[in-house]
Amino acid sequence: MLTALCLVLAALAVLVLPAALGLAVVLRAGCSAAMAGLAALSVAALLWPSFAVLALPFGPPWAAALLALDPLSAWFTLLLGLTGCFAALLIVPAPRAELVGFPLFLLGMALALTAADGFTLLLGFEAMSLASWAMLHDRRAARLYLIFAVFGGGCLMAALGLLSAGSGSLGFAALRAAPPEGWTAVAVLLLVLPGVAAKAGLAPLHLWLPLAHPAAPGHVSALMSAVMVKVALYVLLRLIFDICGPAQASWWGVPLLLAGAASALLGALRANMEVDSKAILACSTIENVGLIAVGLGLALMFRGADMAVPAALAMSGALLHVLTHGLFKCLLFLGVAVAQAQAGSRRVDGLGGLLHNMPVLGWTMLVGALSAAAIPPLAGFASEWLLLQALLGAWRTGDALSQFAARPARALVAGGVARGAAAMLRLWGLVFLGRPRSPRVAGAEDAGRAALILPAALCLLLGLFPAVGLGLLHPVLAQWLGPEAVVPASLFGLTAGDAGASYLVLPAAFLLVAFAVALGRTGRGHATAPAWDCGFLAPPPHLPFGDPATQPSGPGFAQPIARMLGRPLLAAREAVAAPGPGSMAPALHEARAADPTWRALAALRRARHSITLQADRLRGLSIRHALGLIFATLVLLLAVLAGLERP
Numbered sequence: 001m002l003t004a005l006c007l008v009l010a011a012l013a014v015l016v017l018p019a020a021l022g023l024a025v026v027l028r029a030g031c032s033a034a035m036a037g038l039a040a041l042s043v044a045a046l047l048w049p050s051f052a053v054l055a056l057p058f059g060p061p062w063a064a065a066l067l068a069l070d071p072l073s074a075w076f077t078l079l080l081g082l083t084g085c086f087a088a089l090l091i092v093p094a095p096r097a098e099l100v101g102f103p104l105f106l107l108g109m110a111l112a113l114t115a116a117d118g119f120t121l122l123l124g125f126e127a128m129s130l131a132s133w134a135m136l137h138d139r140r141a142a143r144l145y146l147i148f149a150v151f152g153g154g155c156l157m158a159a160l161g162l163l164s165a166g167s168g169s170l171g172f173a174a175l176r177a178a179p180p181e182g183w184t185a186v187a188v189l190l191l192v193l194p195g196v197a198a199k200a201g202l203a204p205l206h207l208w209l210p211l212a213h214p215a216a217p218g219h220v221s222a223l224m225s226a227v228m229v230k231v232a233l234y235v236l237l238r239l240i241f242d243i244c245g246p247a248q249a250s251w252w253g254v255p256l257l258l259a260g261a262a263s264a265l266l267g268a269l270r271a272n273m274e275v276d277s278k279a280i281l282a283c284s285t286i287e288n289v290g291l292i293a294v295g296l297g298l299a300l301m302f303r304g305a306d307m308a309v310p311a312a313l314a315m316s317g318a319l320l321h322v323l324t325h326g327l328f329k330c331l332l333f334l335g336v337a338v339a340q341a342q343a344g345s346r347r348v349d350g351l352g353g354l355l356h357n358m359p360v361l362g363w364t365m366l367v368g369a370l371s372a373a374a375i376p377p378l379a380g381f382a383s384e385w386l387l388l389q390a391l392l393g394a395w396r397t398g399d400a401l402s403q404f405a406a407r408p409a410r411a412l413v414a415g416g417v418a419r420g421a422a423a424m425l426r427l428w429g430l431v432f433l434g435r436p437r438s439p440r441v442a443g444a445e446d447a448g449r450a451a452l453i454l455p456a457a458l459c460l461l462l463g464l465f466p467a468v469g470l471g472l473l474h475p476v477l478a479q480w481l482g483p484e485a486v487v488p489a490s491l492f493g494l495t496a497g498d499a500g501a502s503y504l505v506l507p508a509a510f511l512l513v514a515f516a517v518a519l520g521r522t523g524r525g526h527a528t529a530p531a532w533d534c535g536f537l538a539p540p541p542h543l544p545f546g547d548p549a550t551q552p553s554g555p556g557f558a559q560p561i562a563r564m565l566g567r568p569l570l571a572a573r574e575a576v577a578a579p580g581p582g583s584m585a586p587a588l589h590e591a592r593a594a595d596p597t598w599r600a601l602a603a604l605r606r607a608r609h610s611i612t613l614q615a616d617r618l619r620g621l622s623i624r625h626a627l628g629l630i631f632a633t634l635v636l637l638l639a640v641l642a643g644l645e646r647p
Contacts (some may be wrong), residue, residue: 001045002054005069005114006040011109014509019099027099031088031106038110045074049475050232053116053173065123066116066171067439071475072242076113076227076234077113078472079323080460083330084224087219089451090334097467098135098217105223116169118160120261121235128231129199132224135137138215145212148198148205155195156235159188163243172243179245192239193255199232201286203263204597209286209424210270214278214346223276225285225333226326226355233292233322241301241480250304250397254405257297261409262289264416266596268579269570271423272561273593274465277336277346277552280427281329285371287420288325294316294413298394304480305397310390312485313496317386320469324379324462328371331455334448335365339431342444348430351441355432360446363568369428371459371599373421377509378460382466382494383418385503386487389496419561427559429460434551464505470637555591562591570594 009033049071059065069077084106085148108131111124129149133472164170167178180188190433194205201209209229213221240252267286277600295318302311338361339354340346355362371380391413394406436442462469468491487496493504546638555562555574562572569592577588 001041001050001069002052002067002436004041006056008034008041009110009114011037012103014109015103016100019103020096021536022093022099022440024099025091025101028088028091030048031103032085035081035084035088035106037081038077039085039328041069042074042081043472044079045069046071046078046472046475049074053171060119060253063117063119063170065120065200067114067120068116068172069114071479072234072237073113075319075473075476076230076322077110078114079230079326080109083326084456086330086334086451086455087222089220090337090448094171094217100219100399101131101135102220105135107131107222109223109231109400113234116172118164118172118175119161121238122153122157122160125156125199125235128228129153132212132216132220132228135217135220135429136212137217138145138211140283141211141215142209145208148208152195152198152232155191155198156239159191159195159239162188162191172238175186175243176245179243179247180412185244185248188244189240189252189417192236193259195635196232196236197259200229200236200289200293201263202259202289203266203286204463204600206263206267206286207595207597210274210279210282213282213285214276218278218333219342221282221337222330225282226330229285229289230292230322231325233289233296234398236296241296246303246480248300248304250301250399251296251401253300253302255403257405257409260290260293260295260297261412261416263287263293266290266416266418266569268419268423269561269565270593270595272419272558273424273555273570275347276348277339277348277427277431278333278380279353280348281332281336281422284420284423285325286417288321288329288372290416291384291387291413292321292325294318294409295321295390298387298390301394301397301399301402302390305399307396308481308485310393310396312481313386313393313487314390314471315477315481315485316470316487317383317390319473320466321380321383321387323469324371324383324459327455327462328368328379328459331364331368331452332372332461332624334455335361335368338448338452339444339447342447343438343441345438345441348427350437350484351431352551353432353436354441354444357442358444358446360449361452364452365432367456368430369424371463373424374417375421375553376463376503377505377512378463381463382469382503382505386494386496388413388417389501391494393604415565419565422558422561426554430552430554430557437551464509465491465506466494470494472495487642550586559591562593569596571596571599 011030015027015030015034018030023476049072052068054067055064056067057064105128108124108128112121112128115121115124133142133146134147136145160170162184163175163180166180167174169175198205213224216224251304264287267283267290271280271287274283295314298314298316299311302314336346339351339358342358343351343354345351367378371378374380374384390408395403397403470487470489473485492506493502495502515521550557559574562574572593574590574591577590579585579587
């Protein structure tokens with residue numbers, strides 16, 4: 001199995017040559033085959049777990065590089081193999097630097113996920129970051145992304161240095177045998193959390209993600225959102241759950257729980273404010289990564305309290321959402337790339353009516369949007385249901401800190417899930433319903449059918465049969481929580497451990513299908529009429545599909561959410577420019593919003609500027625005023641010391 005893994009990694013390295021020669025067809029076929037092989041190898045590793053380690057004939061000066069494919073690595077490489085295969089199908093002729101970066105990007109992620117020592121892990125992690133950075137088209141996004149990548153890599157390097165101090169080795173087996181204790185363990189946690197958050201896009205270290213993901217090519221954006229941020233979560237699992245051992249306090253999960261809940265709400269709100277379809281999906285990734293972080297935080301809390309069954313529930317929900325989110329987010333990004341190539345726009349206000357002339361794209365994107373909105377019985381619902389059931393049971397830990405942290409987390413997660421569903425409804429409705437907003441949109445045709453149909457089919461299968469995914473997850477849970485840590489599941493549905501709640505998948509699917517059939521029957525024999533143009537005159541001849549200004553806009557669709565939550569959280573502002581009396585011009589609606597982290601950085605910049613101005617004023621003091629200031633400071637310090645020495 002490890003030999004086959006080495007062959008896959010070698011194939012990715014060899015594909016750099018045809019990429020450098022500009023052979024996009026060879027690169028497409030080679031990357032698709034290599035990723036399909038990696039997915040098959042991952043399924044075999046999950047069905048027949050192996051903990052063997054392979055020492056490569058090269059590596060750092062002090063030791064050989066180590067590779068392994070244990071159940072945790074296999075779960076994440078399964079995601080990489082599937083989504084990498086789908087994304088590679090959309091490789092098109094491009095600049096050679098972009099073509100060369102793609103196999104290196106895949107190789108870096110695969111190397112990080114299969115590493116069995118700290119050096120190989122960091123090597124793959126940084127190769128992944130640099131390769132994706134090289135494929136960004138926007139300089140500002142690339143610069144910001146590089147800053148966060150360097151920060152995250154530095155934090156992880158320091159954490160691995162602390163971990164290796166007790167064992168004298170960077171091999172995971174040696175690190176696992178000597179887990180950190182006391183303040184060393186706390187320092188490792190304080191280094192790993194920001195390092196992972198900077199790469200995964202957790203608030204408040206998420207600023208790069210809404211800029212970097214839209215700046216990459218479509219197939220690269222799909223992998224950045226579906227897999228790259230999950231590699232950071234894998235590093236968290238490897239260093240905190242695995243290497244630090246089970247003997248950690250339950251409060252370790254509280255920072256991850258709160259950061260994940262805040263990210264879920266913030267990402268969902270930002271997704272409702274954006275007008276660029278790729279930016280909407282990027283902000284939705286912040287929401288979903290936050291949900292996964294909530295599940296991992298709950299698993300840490302439950303494991304610290306020696307509660308294996310609730311910990312298995314939280315861990316199952318988090319890891320199942322890793323796979324399902326990767327599939328439907330890859331599908332959505334690839335669909336947006338196809339729509340942009342055919343219709344010439346990414347803005348939701350520049351598209352419209354694509355379902356009529358691009359039915360394959362429309363229906364597959366609907367599957368992805370409904371999965372992202374957690375609508376049963378599609379892929380996203382089962383994993384989010386498990387996460388919410390685990391969150392509702394957080395009070396059982398008996399730890400006051402965990403119980404108090406779970407209260408606001410429940411409210412934030414519920415708000416994030418609801419707003420995330422609204423963002424997906426807004427995206428799909430504005431892009432695929434209504435009328436075309438330009439002649440090019442009206443003439444768009446379906447393309448990339450295989451890259452869209454395959455992930456859509458997997459979303460349907462995982463939604464209808466989540467027990468298959470949970471069955472593949474069992475070796476991962478048994479690796480850390482014991483063989484008894486199993487979420488009861490069958491072909492008919494899931495059960496939330498010993499809490500008693502159940503989700504019956506097939507009956508829910510039957511009811512939804514029956515409702516859809518009944519709704520279709522009631523729509524027969526309907527009459528058609530001209531579309532309502534809000535009272536405007538008939539469109540001119542050069543706009544045969546109607547005036548785009550008379551259709552709903554992105555900011556207008558999000559106006560209720562912006563007014564309710566956007567103002568206090570995102571400083572949302574709107575302005576309406578109404579035409580004068582007698583004018584037939586449409587009114588213009590402009591909406592603005594600012595991320596709270598950017599506002600905090602701006603406030604710090606203003607405070608630094610104010611301090612600098614005050615320091616400049618102090619430089620201009622006369623000798624008399626300077627001596628007076630020194631004397632006053634000395635008197636104040638003496639008074640403070642006298643107060644401290646008083647019995």
